[in-house]
Amino acid sequence: MSGRDGRGAPTLESVAALAGVSRATAGRVLSGSTKVGPRARDAVLAAAAELHYVTNRAARSLMTRRSDSIAFVVAESEDRFFADPYFSQVLHGAHGVVARHDMQLVFAVVSGDDTERQRFERFALGGHLDGAILVSLHGDDPLPRRLQDAGVPVVLSGRPFAHQARTPLTYVDADNVGGAMAAVRLLAQQGRRRIATITGPLDMAASVDRVDGFRAELAAHDVVDAGSADGDFSIVGGRRAMADLLAADPLIDAVFAANDLMAVGALQAVREAGRRVPEDVAVVGFDDSAIAVSAQPPLTTVRQPMVEMGRTLATLLLDQITHGGEPQAPVILPTEIVRRASA
Template structure:
């Protein structure tokens, strides 16, 4: 890189381009969040921006680009949920959301893009959200909504709001999405349990109105069938710690003859473990336990949880990249990405 220009007056794009040794157009593309710039070029520009202390004129730029340099992370929850399951409380206790924010911020922070958190959980709040987005207060949406009947993905598509969905849409909707291969992840759990000699394998599934839960249960059943095994019991949970404890109590009451359990989330496994202990069943000696996510909850378990890892940070980063591409080029075709899970073996199985 060339030397930093004299600090007389405000630094311009031309100054940054001269220090980086690239064209003004390249600098503009990097600063505007264009994700197609060669990584080596991007690094040169970002170093030059830091060296020159360049600060974009956001107000002037927004008049030209009609962009706000902000995106929304929208979490849409089902309307019918238990009173004892406060939406906002789960946002700050479920490791899933923090990992998504981490992945998104990794992509947008270097580009000077701000993140706005928005929560919706009924028809009125969804309508207000779409109205807010139509007015251009943010440039696009990273959307978390896992319920099949949630109308928000369709509403965003109809409003032509740039958006990327976490997980495959439950209905046929023209929207980009990023998801994990949930069937393959469940199969990894079953294969590990079978290879350890377990033959009476039950599961605590996630809510059956969520495509991810449906896929994990299907993968579990398909893997059992491939080994000529029947499921030893199924109890539906709700992806919370309390829901995992309640589901384990139902399993013990209705289908107690199991030697292993595949739990569809680490947080539910964290709730299920002490229930087994109170019934005098040790893990992994009497019951092997495998979770799903590889979140901080897996390490909070005692013994620490063997689990299927879905790379949430990488998935969230990909969502942010796809969204920035849409914002930069609204005519770009919709895209999807599927990440492959891996098994993390610890002490519970």
């Protein structure tokens, strides 16, 4: 027997014969089963490599009832996704973990458009996914519950918003409250006395937590709350919000922006108002994305471990898939201040 099919491709039988194991054992190894001894597993993998055998993913799916695909879903517009480096960093971390497990990562941008959402839900509920990572959800988004009710495990990037929290959900988040407190503490220690904040959308838990941290730390220092304005996590929104804050209180001497893009917008608005950073107004952002380093002046910011968040999201989802979809304990990753010239 040649051990090859009519097109000359190696077969599962030829791998098993070269490895000296049964066809069933070879099939279990190549389908990812852990119920095979290390010697047999190593022999099968070596034989598969020598014969250049490639597992038929469709056939493996029939055996395992798994698609070997997970989705990375961003609940924002395409413009927002491509403008904010946060998403690409989290995606980078998740992709590395998924690739090491020989699975496919399906990427989807799902904004508020009903047609987009319905298309994704049909795909997800049609058996094409083993699980989904959901990023940047707003408000009481029904998508996590719909997927879970259909037996598709989900992990959220960020703490669930108020109503979502009623359903047990696995999530990974940064210490948003602690990070915002550290930003205000730094500004107060530098002698700033009228501190404002630019928030993200307040239908997102991360934005709410950063506002809460801002206000909690203000209360611990002899400083004035100079107000808040919504900057929608964009540069344009940050510039507009900072202009509004300066118009309402020209004596503002510091601002904490809830992400780096808004902080860059704030830098622009301060310059347009004829004031200097940091001499007249200190600026602190949140994320420590690449834009923080290239900003003028370079941005002091709260670093959240974005790539590590992606890795943790993927790891928790794969664990959840392995254990029958049971939600797992949330993971909160630490943040830290990175000092640069803006504050």
